[in-house]
Amino acid sequence: MIGPALKGVYDRRSPEWVMNMILNPDGMLKEDPIAKALLKEYNNAVMLNQNLSEEDARAIVEYLRTL
Numbered sequence: 001m002i003g004p005a006l007k008g009v010y011d012r013r014s015p016e017w018v019m020n021m022i023l024n025p026d027g028m029l030k031e032d033p034i035a036k037a038l039l040k041e042y043n044n045a046v047m048l049n050q051n052l053s054e055e056d057a058r059a060i061v062e063y064l065r066t067l
Ligand code: HEM
Pocket: 002, 003, 004, 006, 009, 012, 013, 018, 021, 022, 029, 035, 038, 039, 040, 042, 043, 044, 045, 046, 047, 048, 050, 060
């Protein structure tokens, strides 16, 4: 496992936050306090930007609700 398991992610994060993490992980890891803490927790393993479209990201945000 590289990153956090995403089941139940909305118990701890808002859909907007997750959307930002999917679309702009680089910016989040630099500026968002929660993302910065996760980076530390996961031994500085950087979540890479997958260059997804907003539409794809939205579909993933919805999918994560079903886990
Ligand atoms: C479309 C694909 C991906 C989605 C939807 C996604 C989603 C997320 C979300 C929502 C978080 C925050 C989890 C939380 O708050 O508990 C997260 C964190 C993280 N993800 Fe991803 N992720 C993706 C791809 C990747 C890839 C490809 C990697 C590694 C190669 C990765 C590595 C990480 C790591 C290590 C973290 C913790 C923050 C950090 O250390 O950078 N993710 N991811």
